[in-house]
Amino acid sequence: MSTPESCIVAGQLAELGHTSLYDLLEQACREYADKPAFSCGADSVSFTALRSHADCFARYLRHEAGLQPGDRLAIQLPNLLQYVVAIFGALKAGLVIVNTNPQYTAPETRHQFADSGARAVVVLDKLVPLVRSIQPQTQIERLIVTSLDDWRQPQEQGDAADETRFMAALAIGRTLPEIETGRGLDDLAVLQYTGGTTGVSKGAMLTHRNLLSNVLQAVSIIKPGEVEYGNEVRVSPLPLYHIFAFTANCLASVFTGFNSVLITNPRDLDGMIADMQRHSITLFTGINSLFVSLMAHPQFDSIDFSRLKWVNSGGAPLNLSVAQRWFERTGSVVREGFGMTETSPVVVASTGNTPYKEGFIGQAVIDTEMKIVDDQGQELPAGEPGELLIRGPQVMQGYWQRPEATAETFTEDGWLKTGDIGVIDEDGFLKLVDRKKDMILVSGFNVYPNDVEDAVMRHRGIRECVAVGVPDERKGEAIKLFVSLHDQNLTEADIIAHCREQLTGYKVPSYIEIRDDLPKSTVGKLLRRVLRDEARAQVQP
Template structure:
């Protein structure tokens, strides 16, 4: 078992006196005031200005929109300054945030909106038709609409009775009475949806205590003198609706007073390169696929990396060779982390306090316990592979309105079963070996085979389908589907086109193999593991 090296999180939280995540913003305003908090494109907002606008948005939500503490507010935005205002405003109002991927298709968004019971959504203007298409199957009563350039070219008017423009909501809120959060450490702050092995997305219930504890765990692994609170510039290309970026690049960055440069579209490499040249950045958060793409860009070596202290990698496994290439070309080290949506998310990190050990991710963050168990739940000795279990203050309360699945994911004595197969060595370093679950990790996003298969099988010409993950140099893993057909005229292009109609981009299969029949057990169950092992063998894994 790997146990916490020190018990610091609870004591530090008590010392700070924070009772909600919004208190991080209050503290930041006292410490950093008019220093820049976030920039996006040509726009920058200070900590004081962010707090003021978030407060105005909270007043609007409570007094004008009529939302009450505990109500759910969906946010379906890319990285924008409006996102930061919306989340801190929602937390100030005592609401529960439902982070929603703006790339979701109606098929994917419908379940999340309906399952969470969200009463309102902050949404990008171009996504309004998507929301309208599914609104009748949800509890959404109000759309708060913004555009990419709202901060410097604001729109205030709309002709829809149940719509309000985001900038108008702020204007209205400024005239309304103050609000108090009416929430505490053990109240919900966030419903963060993750995939399920049945293809049904589940909302991980993360409390204010969970998020605040993970922020303190994340910042406690920074060695004194390595960074200067209030004077670092961090480039943040990972989407804030992803739990790693939400906690690390948003909440923790406010806690430390970092100036975060939000990248709205990291696929626009030319634009991101321009941002890297524009700002004197000292920190960067990324993912394996992003590092590969950046290093392949013809202008990569013209970027000034002289101030870059280190890079954080999270959301997907880091390829050791890629990390070595990055360090050789930039002079900066990539520090890897591991976590889960269910753990807010950080569990393990490579830090300045721990030596680098090739093949291992790092050690558990403070106040976090890990152990490896066999199939019967018996703890295994150091060096033996088994399922990784986790216990700590960052572990979720459970899955929203799913008591049976919550019970299944926790052991009788309260350990979270990760479904990951790992090894903990004698020094407490963690290595991940495999996944017990069938989940596929594409550029840091969880993709569950049944989620893909359900969408594929909506095509009447497809008889059977199995989705598996195969190694991919750029995205870590890619999705391959094996299909058998009713309609033999279907080809790979037609199947992928069908997938694009029903799945967000990272869930669309990269490879399609059509077969007469798919392997089955004696009782007729499709043998996914057989096909997965075959696909990996073909890829030379």
């Protein structure tokens, strides 16, 4: 989808001379060389070492695995050093990355692999049985398998003819000829899957230009002198398969020469706090639910926050009381941002370089236009609520192989319809009021009610169900499920157990309410809004 010509970002891209995202790493090697790029546990990799590993992996992908520029490579890993090697290796090979949540169930994984047409997957060893169970329904030809301890204890023997160990792939790649990337700024770089009100996950098509533009937009919000390129340590607990962390904690961190400390399992608070104690942290990227969990840990106050300069919150709304408590405990202000998978993702940010207005998220990043429109698409004056529309160089090209969905999402003149109800004040500050879509935001992850409801209705004992979001201090929003039953012996625990078999953990409802009947319109349509309003009235934010 075309976007208006950008002034600042286009000029910066021309000056850099980058033709692909891989050039970020090449530039970092020139400027930061042997400084640490990523750390994970007690291990780290420098920028030059990362480039060496990525080049080996790229050669393996092209020469040995037979993948060609434009082919899709799924990456289904938690935050590991192997993940960043795979990302930059795929980019060097000219492949299209398909970021995949390692917590996905078999149906969720199958849909994403099949829809993207991925030919290979980099996957954690314990997930191989899941991939094997759905492989016949996909185009996956090769599994590149790694384990949590591969970096320290490499394993090089695969278990099947179409299976290669990750560290073996690097070793093979070292013996193979150099390759050319073969991709340009307007070629597809990433298929980042998001949801829809129908519950069908769609691949947002993000080009090298989209993501490079967003990197430049993201770093533009840094106040001069606020950080020192090449000398900051950034704790990165958010998963790299999520678009916010992918852009901010991976791509932008390479551009700025930050050392990103990858947290493999943010639920392991003991381990995460140990990592934060190990490093002299200066930057931190988190989410509302993580701030709450960390502050509740008995060892939280033992962390040295004296050098902490900057804390970002993204992926979910930030609770003001949580931000205040964080400031009181650490002395650092949490700055919020807003974005979407479809916008690479950063749209709005609040930093030390911009004024702060309580209750507002912030102002648009450079070269980004926002407007508020009514139901007829007419622009509304400042202060009036309506649907938020966005236009800029970071906006996706459309949805993969879904022209109708793409057409529905864009206006004729190229504005992205967000489905969010917002207000823009006279100074250009954005406040989100509500969502036009029924999407529920749980700990930064989009959960679509129909997705949950479809899984719930696979239980023959359930007659009808409606999933809604309710305020939750830790998660931002939690899922409440209203059900009516065929089988009156079913309990709330039975329904939760069924959901855990069918859904990723963050999609499992936190609350179940069993009713004799659910409210319907005169034509028999379940009244989701009525139930949502009832549920929200009963739960304190």
